[in-house]
Amino acid sequence: MLVFGSYLIIVGGVVMGFFPHHILTILDLKVDNDTFVRMTGLLAAILGVNYFLMVRETTVICFKFSxxxxxxxxxFMFSMVITGISPQNLLLLAFGDAMAATWTLVALRKDQQENQSKQKNLNKKN
Incomplete structure (x- = not known):
């Protein structure tokens, strides 16, 4: 989650907030007014900070929800590409989100297995 939070802050907050045309070019998106892109970057950065807080406080329910x-x-992004609403480059972000979700899922399962193993060992000692 720290990695994903960092990604949101750097790519979302910094790149979209201060250099929106770079990300728009990569995604092959064209806009007349980049204000909404900058505001979306701000929201992404805020979410990134929330992810940092979730890690610090170990809020597993939030990890699962994410x-x-x-x-x-x-x-949703895949659907936008398939229907022709958005360019295919949006699949880069879709893939990134899916991989980040999978990484979090695997990490949570591993953590759960480790906790169960520790609990079994504690029960054997008692």
Whole structure:
């Protein structure tokens, strides 16, 4: 989650906030007014800070919720490309969201297995 939070702050906040035309060029998106792109960057950076807080406070329920939301975001972006609303380059972000969600899912499962193993060892000692 720290990696994903950093990604949101750097790509979302810094790149979209201060250099929106770079990201728009990569995604093959054209806009007349980049204000909404900069505002979206601000929102992404705020989400990134929230991810940092989630890690610090170990809020597992938020991690689980983020997995669902990131898969839905990837599905939405994929749907936008398939229907011809958005260019194919948007699939880069969809893939990134899906991979980040999968990474979080795997990490949560690993952590859960480790906790169960520790609990079994504690029960054996008692």
């Amino acid at each position: 997995i669902i939301m990131r898969y839905l975001a990837a599905l």
